Amino acid sequence: MRYENHQPPEGINVTNEHPLKEFAQLAVGITLVALIAISLLTFFAGALARHIPFSYERQMVASIDYFQTDAKPEQANEQRRLQTLANQLSQHMALPEGVAVTLHIDESDTINAFATLGGHIVFFQGLLDQIESVQELAAVMAHEIAHVKLRHPIVATGKGLTLVTLASVVSGFSASSAGDWLISNSINLSMLSYSRTQELNADAQAAHALQQQYGNISGAKSLFERFAKLENESVTSSLTAEAFRSHPYSEDRWQTLQALAKQKGWSLEDK
Amino acid sequence: MIELAIVVALLLLGYGFGSYRERSHYQSIQKRENLLSDILVFESKYPAKETAGHGGQLVQGNVVISADYFKTFVAGLRKLVGGRLRSYETLLDRGRREAVLRMKEDAKRLGANHIFNVRFETASISKGAESRLSSVEVLVYGSAVSR
Numbered sequence: 001m002r003y004e005n006h007q008p009p010e011g012i013n014v015t016n017e018h019p020l021k022e023f024a025q026l027a028v029g030i031t032l033v034a035l036i037a038i039s040l041l042t043f044f045a046g047a048l049a050r051h052i053p054f055s056y057e058r059q060m061v062a063s064i065d066y067f068q069t070d071a072k073p074e075q076a077n078e079q080r081r082l083q084t085l086a087n088q089l090s091q092h093m094a095l096p097e098g099v100a101v102t103l104h105i106d107e108s109d110t111i112n113a114f115a116t117l118g119g120h121i122v123f124f125q126g127l128l129d130q131i132e133s134v135q136e137l138a139a140v141m142a143h144e145i146a147h148v149k150l151r152h153p154i155v156a157t158g159k160g161l162t163l164v165t166l167a168s169v170v171s172g173f174s175a176s177s178a179g180d181w182l183i184s185n186s187i188n189l190s191m192l193s194y195s196r197t198q199e200l201n202a203d204a205q206a207a208h209a210l211q212q213q214y215g216n217i218s219g220a221k222s223l224f225e226r227f228a229k230l231e232n233e234s235v236t237s238s239l240t241a242e243a244f245r246s247h248p249y250s251e252d253r254w255q256t257l258q259a260l261a262k263q264k265g266w267s268l269e270d271k
Numbered sequence: 272m273i274e275l276a277i278v279v280a281l282l283l284l285g286y287g288f289g290s291y292r293e294r295s296h297y298q299s300i301q302k303r304e305n306l307l308s309d310i311l312v313f314e315s316k317y318p319a320k321e322t323a324g325h326g327g328q329l330v331q332g333n334v335v336i337s338a339d340y341f342k343t344f345v346a347g348l349r350k351l352v353g354g355r356l357r358s359y360e361t362l363l364d365r366g367r368r369e370a371v372l373r374m375k376e377d378a379k380r381l382g383a384n385h386i387f388n389v390r391f392e393t394a395s396i397s398k399g400a401e402s403r404l405s406s407v408e409v410l411v412y413g414s415a416v417s418r
Contacts, residue, residue, distance in 0.1 A: 003311055003313065003385065004311065005308065005311045005312060007304060007308070010301075013360060013363075013364040014357070014360045014361045014364050015355075015357055015360070017357065019286070019290065019341070019342075019345065019357070019358060020286070022345060022349075022357055022358070023341070023344075023345050023348075026345065026348035026349060026352070027348060029352070030348055030351055030352065170351075
């Protein structure tokens with residue numbers, strides 16, 4: 001019996017395939033599948049969320065202190081004024097049965113306003129300081145009421161919760177950081193694309209209400225022009241307004257709105 | 272955006288250093304396998320009759336080797352869809368061959384030229400999801416005799 005060793009040839013236990021090839025195939029394939037899954041899931045989640053009764057939505061946020069505390073005495077008048085304006089505008093917006101808005105003022109100097117679950121609309125003092133006329137105030141207000149009317153807060157919540165669930169299911173299965181990372185980034189991408197459409201829809205609804213209330217949409221015009229200017233300046237200066245991050249593309253949105261106004265015969269100027 | 276940049280930078284670093292290390296390691300392995308080819312290794316429990324003296328000495332080789340960020344990332348993607356974990360195959364191949372070489376060097380030091388009853392043990396150093404960069408330990412041992 002002869003005892004000998006020989007070296008096995010290379011390439012039996014490992015392949016000679018370039019590692020970047022496998023990387024590219026996997027990254028592209030998984031991203032595509034993730035994007036398709038995410039768009040299908042968010043589409044259905046959004047479609048279903050619209051059917052959640054508004055009264056449930058109100059209950060969801062009923063325990064949040066932020067919406068319960070009564071306005072401070074020095075803000076009470078201002079808040080009442082905002083609520084009255086909101087009620088006037090609501091009459092032109094054909095809110096569905098049972099849907100109503102509640103106004104709040106947040107005293108921080110953030111330049112923004114937002115509508116959230118349960119018809120709660122929050123104006124930041126920073127934005128109120130920037131606004132120069134009732135018509136501008138009405139333009140912002142109508143935009144936020146339109147979000148409530150179109151059920152955007154509950155749709156966004158439904159989509160967001162679906163994606164969080166998807167992310168935790170996938171990361172639970174795969175125990176893979178790479179998978180998590182890809183999926184969480186695809187989620188961010190899809191969030192951006194749907195909020196833009198919602199903004200444009202809210203703009204159109206708001207302009208309709210302004211036209212009904214004042215016979216023109218000059219409030220939207222002066223607001224958009226000022227914000228487009230501020231937005232351009234914010235690129236070069238240190239001024240950053242919260243509104244630009246949640247409501248980007250003032251210029252683009254104003255173009256869209258102008259086209260709509262022309263088509264509907266709405267006036268841009270206050271006569 | 273900054274998060275994306277960090278991941279891309281880590282991937283590039285991992286791929287650059289990882290593939291450089293892998294190439295030079297394979298070159299070194301092949302060179303030393305030729306140098307140590309006079310020391311023979313066998314899985315058989317029983318040494319050949321003609322060896323001088325039975326019940327040889329225990330020799331062992333041990334190596335711990337780590338994946339790089341790129342390999343771990345690709346393996347993480349691979350785990351979602353299944354299939355050959357090619358990026359880890361080279362890691363284990365290098366680990367086993369390096370461990371055998373270290374065992375052979377041990378045997379050479381003892382003046383032996385045959386190793387019988389060779390056994391491999393492989394263990395993952397970083398089990399579980401806590402530390403996500405995988406590293407692997409390969410231990411190989413056997414009985415060294417000379418003839």
